[in-house]
Amino acid sequence: MKPTFVAVLACVGVGTFMSRLDAYIVSVALPSMGEVFGRDMGAMSGVMLFYLLALASSMLIIGSLGDRFGLRRTILAGYGLFSAMSLLCSLTPGLDMLIAARFLQGLGAALLLVASYSLVPTFIKAKRVGSAIGMMNMVGSLGVLLGAPLGGVMTQWLGWESVFLVNVPLGLTAMGLCWHTLPPDSVCRTGRPAFDWLGALLSMAGLWGVVLGLDLLRKADSATSAAMWGATGIACLIAFVWHERRIAAPLVDLDLFMNPVFSYALLAKVFAFIQMSIQGYVMPFYLDWSRGYTTQGTGAVLAIFPVILSIVAPYAGRLSDRNEGGVPLPVLTTLGMTGSVLASGFFVMTLDLDANWPTCVFLALSGLSYAFFLSPNAKLILTNMPERSRAVGTSIFTTATNVGMAIGVPLAVLMFHLAGGESITAQNVDNLKGFKSVYTANALCGLVAAGFALASLRGSYRRQKTHGKS
Template identity: 35%
Template structure:
């Protein structure tokens, strides 16, 4: 049966489906815990500053390790690293579900993220190797849509699972999905071709990048809590920036760099990544705070929250393929820029919600942001990947994933810091509701500004970028 699949003219699409399982699962878990945070907060007795590490530790680990595992896969085999990623992710998910205190949960989320980094770092390269040049843009665009849907479906699916089976179910659900994905890797993905070259692994580049990312993101995420002028924060930021500068210098000199920084001289590639990162920075602010508004202010049950949050990914899933096809005909400029403007308008709408809002008051904001994200993501991913030569598609896909995760981490970090600095708390008492609402409105307004800045950046892309 599986030999027939490998001989099928549609074999490449089976490979894409296998990759999509791992990609969707890994990105889903970047946000699925968001809706569980209020429940975890009460059961594991944790405040919002500590709770954010359940999300941030996952994203930080992935962001730091994406280029490392991408390079290791080039040297030791993509199928091997991708399959191992499923196993590590399954094991980490099982341990997350067993957590009895907040810091054990954070630690096991790091393990889970190591598996996710193995999966995400190789998806673009596997697809690039199996698809002919004329179909790569379409395949990579679909992968980008899967990534966005995974990230943005998380809160909705999480709410439904929590309502049905409790918060631990959001981790246990990964076990059967992961086993299916691992079986698909063994049976469907092509065998690794042993590397005949003698390329070495860039240990200095890998260590300086990983250390720099961890230190900078630690400084950003803890700045509000510890004080931006405090010694630990300043030391973390200074050492982190120095480490990243060392990485940049190293990559310019080594023969086989982990990240090809020369790609950023390509204007469509630079603009697409920058606007994409900013879009996730804006959207993840709402992803982080909205569940607390729905549960803490409106007193929705997790299942109700999940049903409401499903509106966004449903709208996005409908719009994204239409937008992708339109982009192939008319170019990405108008669609990406308009999508970001509409996203900003949706965030502006969220800033007007009251403490007595109902489902129908919230619905327009979810529709607007879903419409905007659907219009933006697919054309933007296609534009980015079409702007680089075929032999650099794998590297470009890895950088795109890295920038996207940086946007997610930044969105969580700044929104939580600003929300708490304005007096917001995760589960407010009656007397704290006005302060909560004021803080939430302010965060949404800042997110709107970021979305509009992303739209301004998007305007600077060329009307259409063809592969070189």
């Protein structure tokens, strides 16, 4: 029997809530981890970076494997691995082991996210997909809302290890819910082409090379290594595209990118999440180490962004459902990203003030802007892919998110280093120029995202005109 709208939302909602909760709990705890381990902001970036690299580099593989093994199996495996690695993160005695556990946790999150976004268009009618995505964003924002203050309280009173334990009961609950709610997978394995392992390896190597090359640029003695990693990554990505166009069963259907609406909306998403990653990674360090907030206070201030997002996101989702043909959706995404650029510009201009209110205004404006970007952008992408490529297309959709997030972390550290000269630590808090540099880059990324969102509007009009003639 086909699961109901509410049942599907419950299955994917728990995962969305858990992943967003984990992201903000860990983010708030990073400055405290840095103090415990005696490491600076650049070194602590590995906790986020390797998690995001695992997510981004495995999405395409998991999307293809999800078509072969079924969405129910995929989401169950995701919940199981994510929960187990959360427990392992809480037990690690050092930074290196923590980073390794976070990498494995990222693989679990990749399984979870690909399956979740595939389940929505599979079991929910097209006219309600936008509302479903809006509700997922709202539930995710509630996870962020709780994650920031909860992470601050738990880190301050129970230690940073405690923030990972929250995922364990949530993951086990979600596994039981999916097991009893989702129908068994009916996947035909006969006649399927062989899995494109070469394409998978090339895509992973390409992403790792580019991101690690960017990460190494912050170290003065690693310029040669950074160039080698970056060049290798670019070469692998070029080889990946060449390979995918020449095999019968590619890992990625490159014909998806012939649709300009899909392509431009996807690029807008990448740069939007670079922007979100920059401000999400740096802000806890700014509040904790530079402004002198307690960890608990940092969590409370960071909650402003998800509060606004959770209030406005359902409205934006319903608004996207009212726009048949998709033409107004790029307008919403362009306005959303333009708002985020203005918010970042405002924050840069007010960083010199010895006051807390500019940070609160910036986070509120950012939450409002992203509320009008996320749901319309998601609907543009998810509804501009053929049903036969839904799982792979969804993996591209989620990969774009995590590629942006993975690029944003080392880019933020690099911009801070170039402007401030020294990596920030708890003992080195006078780095205002570094923060200005970071949030200037943040605004520029939002501007690029707005440009691609506007380009998707032009592509949407062209596509509608072509279909009208036919």
